[in-house]
Amino acid sequence: MSGIFSRMSMIFRAKTDKALDKLEDPRQTLDYSYQRQLELLQKVRRGVADVATSRKRVELQATQLTGQADKLTQQAQKALEMGREDLAREALSRRSGVQQQITDLQAQHAQLQGEEEKLTRASQRLQAKVDAFRTKKETIKASYSAAEAQTRINEAFSGISEEMGDVGLAIQRAEDKTQQMQARAGAIDELLASGALDDPTGTTKDDITLELEQLASTSDVENELSRMKAQLGAGPAQSTPAIGPGSGTSAPATGYQAPQVQPAPQPNAGDLR
Amino acid sequence: MIVRILNEGQWQLPEGALSDLNRLDDAVEEAVSTDDEAELASALHALLDEVRTKGTRVPDDELSDSELILPGADSTLDDIRELLSTSDEGLVPN
Numbered sequence: 001m002s003g004i005f006s007r008m009s010m011i012f013r014a015k016t017d018k019a020l021d022k023l024e025d026p027r028q029t030l031d032y033s034y035q036r037q038l039e040l041l042q043k044v045r046r047g048v049a050d051v052a053t054s055r056k057r058v059e060l061q062a063t064q065l066t067g068q069a070d071k072l073t074q075q076a077q078k079a080l081e082m083g084r085e086d087l088a089r090e091a092l093s094r095r096s097g098v099q100q101q102i103t104d105l106q107a108q109h110a111q112l113q114g115e116e117e118k119l120t121r122a123s124q125r126l127q128a129k130v131d132a133f134r135t136k137k138e139t140i141k142a143s144y145s146a147a148e149a150q151t152r153i154n155e156a157f158s159g160i161s162e163e164m165g166d167v168g169l170a171i172q173r174a175e176d177k178t179q180q181m182q183a184r185a186g187a188i189d190e191l192l193a194s195g196a197l198d199d200p201t202g203t204t205k206d207d208i209t210l211e212l213e214q215l216a217s218t219s220d221v222e223n224e225l226s227r228m229k230a231q232l233g234a235g236p237a238q239s240t241p242a243i244g245p246g247s248g249t250s251a252p253a254t255g256y257q258a259p260q261v262q263p264a265p266q267p268n269a270g271d272l273r
Numbered sequence: 274m275i276v277r278i279l280n281e282g283q284w285q286l287p288e289g290a291l292s293d294l295n296r297l298d299d300a301v302e303e304a305v306s307t308d309d310e311a312e313l314a315s316a317l318h319a320l321l322d323e324v325r326t327k328g329t330r331v332p333d334d335e336l337s338d339s340e341l342i343l344p345g346a347d348s349t350l351d352d353i354r355e356l357l358s359t360s361d362e363g364l365v366p367n
Binding site: 007011012013128132133158159162163166169 | 340
């Protein structure tokens with residue numbers, strides 16, 4: 001086979017041979033190599049954990065962005081109810097941006113999950129090979145002549161080296177992926193923090209919420225005003241219960257039940273009485 | 274003959290399988306030299322499928338050298354170029 005894969009195989013083998021050439025006392029080096037294998041195994045396990053952490057972060061962000069998209073939908077609905085199509089349009093166009101991010105995150109999530117599975121399998125394979133190597137190493141050390149030992153060491157060593165090369169590539173690839181992912185995750189965190197994220201303390205509000213609230217309070221005032229005007233228009237013939245402004249909503253019809261209705265704008269009014 | 278698919282493991286193949294593999298390898302090489310990502314994906318897919326169906330898996334706890342090493346199923350042109358680049362670093366930690 002003259003194709004690229006024999007070239008690739010040769011590259012792998014050349015590295016193994018180079019590593020073998022460095023061995024001075026092969027039996028001692030068996031232990032050293034075993035140490036290296038255990039270290040690589042550790043590294044792969046850490047790699048699996050790193051990828052899992054990134055995956056969870058992506059999941060969390062997707063949940064937050066989904067909440068964000070829902071909120072924008074509700075805002076659009078509310079804005080429409082108030083006859084503010086422009087505001088509804090703004091909310092919906094933001095939502096489509098958020099939706100795009102969610103789609104991206106879903107793709108990233110699938111990728112990370114794939115890497116995680118691959119690394120997990122790689123770690124299992126390497127574990128099995130490392131165990132096999134340990135057994136072989138002990139028998140080689142115990143029972144063979146130097147020449148025989150050398151041959152068997154070469155066998156064991158090249159077999160494990162190839163696996164380590166493969167797993168080494170997998171872990172490197174996973175590291176690259178998680179690094180890319182983390183950079184993008186940072187950008188999304190910023191996006192979420194820029195007022196888009198629901199703030200449980202309610203101290204910061206995004207501009208659409210502010211405008212909707214302003215609209216709501218304006219229309220409350222308007223409603224109140226028109227009620228009062230209506231009352232005035234009905235004339236002084238009606239006796240108004242002396243509770244306060246705006247308490248007259250149901251007064252004309254029902255007479256004396258008015259005190260149950262507290263006007264919203266002054267929550268502290270009750271304390272004064 | 275033992276063939277490794279990177280990221281998947283090793284397969285034991287009958288000797289007769291080599292000529293088919295050669296044909297498929299040529300297709301992959303062609304795709305790499307013409308920078309054709311789609312062609313690479315389909316050629317690589319065919320090659321790896323051939324190995325998986327004609328071969329039997331080498332158990333994980335068996336330590337043996339592969340005669341051939343094939344890139345993983347989702348390798349891109351860049352991945353393969355990188356694998357072929359003769360940088361001294363990283364491929365086989367010793």
